[in-house]
Amino acid sequence: MRIADVKQAVVPISSAIANAYIDFSKMTASVVAVTIEDGAGRRATGYGFNSNGRYAQPGLLAERFIPRLTGTTEAEITRTDGGLDPVGAWAAMMKNEKPGGHGDRSVAVGVLDMALWDAAAKLEGVPLWKLLADRYRGGPADETAWVYAAGGYYHPGKGVDALVEEMKRYLDMGYSTVKMKIGGAPGTPLKEALAEDMARIEAVVKLLGGEGSRLCVDVNGRFGLHAALTYAAALQPMNLRWYEEPLDPLDFATHATLAEHYLPPIATGENLFSMLDARNLIRHGGLRPDRDILQFDPALSYGLVEYLRTLEMMAAHGWSPRRCVPHGGHQFALNIAVGLGLGGNESYPEVFAPFGGFADDTPVTDSRIRMPTIPGIGFEAKSALWAVLKDLA
Numbered sequence: 001m002r003i004a005d006v007k008q009a010v011v012p013i014s015s016a017i018a019n020a021y022i023d024f025s026k027m028t029a030s031v032v033a034v035t036i037e038d039g040a041g042r043r044a045t046g047y048g049f050n051s052n053g054r055y056a057q058p059g060l061l062a063e064r065f066i067p068r069l070t071g072t073t074e075a076e077i078t079r080t081d082g083g084l085d086p087v088g089a090w091a092a093m094m095k096n097e098k099p100g101g102h103g104d105r106s107v108a109v110g111v112l113d114m115a116l117w118d119a120a121a122k123l124e125g126v127p128l129w130k131l132l133a134d135r136y137r138g139g140p141a142d143e144t145a146w147v148y149a150a151g152g153y154y155h156p157g158k159g160v161d162a163l164v165e166e167m168k169r170y171l172d173m174g175y176s177t178v179k180m181k182i183g184g185a186p187g188t189p190l191k192e193a194l195a196e197d198m199a200r201i202e203a204v205v206k207l208l209g210g211e212g213s214r215l216c217v218d219v220n221g222r223f224g225l226h227a228a229l230t231y232a233a234a235l236q237p238m239n240l241r242w243y244e245e246p247l248d249p250l251d252f253a254t255h256a257t258l259a260e261h262y263l264p265p266i267a268t269g270e271n272l273f274s275m276l277d278a279r280n281l282i283r284h285g286g287l288r289p290d291r292d293i294l295q296f297d298p299a300l301s302y303g304l305v306e307y308l309r310t311l312e313m314m315a316a317h318g319w320s321p322r323r324c325v326p327h328g329g330h331q332f333a334l335n336i337a338v339g340l341g342l343g344g345n346e347s348y349p350e351v352f353a354p355f356g357g358f359a360d361d362t363p364v365t366d367s368r369i370r371m372p373t374i375p376g377i378g379f380e381a382k383s384a385l386w387a388v389l390k391d392l393a
């Protein structure tokens with residue numbers, strides 16, 4: 001195995017939407033193409049990108065991670081069975097990086113890691129979900145994955161009617177569970193903000209036939225403990241599917257306090273970027289392995305090599321992989337969900353195109369989706385995304 005070529009580019013992933021913490025008017029993503037030669041005359045190009053919510057990392061890629069990857073030896077990136085070894089590539093990329101302080105470096109490594117797994121599966125001629133089930137699960141992959149429609153963003157002039165219309169479109173597409181943003185009126189007195197959000201939530205729950213268990217709400221880390229508890233008291237009787245990122249993602253003790261007072265599921269983790277951060281959440285966040293949801297996004301958090309460590313850590317703490325529903329709505333996490341038996345995956349039917357969304361011709365039925373069978377992650381089967389990636393290599 002030899003790294004023949006690595007290309008990178010920065011592309012916009014911007015739109016006029018906002019959550020409670022940021023707007024996406026200037027959001028960018030890094031995309032990479034990594035070409036591998038296997039020494040037996042076969043070549044494969046894998047592609048990677050960094051999900052949404054963190055910006056493109058061209059400097060880190062150009063200065064540190066691409067040179068380390070192209071400088072790897074055959075032995076470092078070849079498995080004993082002859083296949084490409086993303087684990088060895090990961091170790092080479094992380095040489096001379098101190099522990100802790102993950103920041104944006106986990107994004108740069110995650111982009112390259114995605115491309116390496118895409119290439120590894122292509123070299124073996126199998127879809128990534130199958131390669132993962134074969135290498136790490138020792139059993140068949142799941143036949144379908146549970147997916148839910150994430151949206152409900154703030155948008156200038158968007159009122160309750162437009163929110164309900166949006167959610168109705170998701171139901172018409174085959175999703176039965178949806179997610180909306182809340183907590184997006186900072187500066188408004190808490191009582192008024194809560195009243196406004198409860199009107200938005202109740203309108204969507206009404207559309208869902210009164211079933212709160214089909215709605216997730218996402219605060220994007222905006223609340224402090226007082227606001228989180230005030231909302232929790234109002235939300236608890238609605239029995240929502242989950243209450244997401246109510247608090248700062250790294251404030252573990254405060255999560256533990258909230259979890260003592262809010263009984264239905266809490267979801268968090270999309271802004272934790274390493275196995276060690278995830279372990280701190282499990283150790284100190286007071287989350288409950290029988291109901292809470294972990295949303296680590298492999299594309300933002302050092303890739304699948306690190307995600308495998310996170311799953312191992314979870315197992316050691318009594319957490320099933322079914323508690324994981326990754327953030328990001330991308331095909332990489334969907335392959336991981338099906339191949340490794342996670343609880344499902346996020347989906348963005350109307351935002352973050354073309355990086356969000358799955359292969360063409362894989363319709364969602366009852367909030368479940370099937371995988372394409374082409375080799376790799378399946379980017380070539382998603383025409384809008386392939387149009388962005390294909391000229392990179």
Ligand SMILES: O=C([O-])CC(=O)C(=O)O
Nearest residue numbers: 019053150218220327328
């Ligand atoms: O709005 C965002 O940053 C995305 C997000 O939280 C999610 O998909 O859960």
Ligand SMILES: [Mg+2]
Nearest residue numbers: 218244245270
């Ligand atoms: Mg979120």
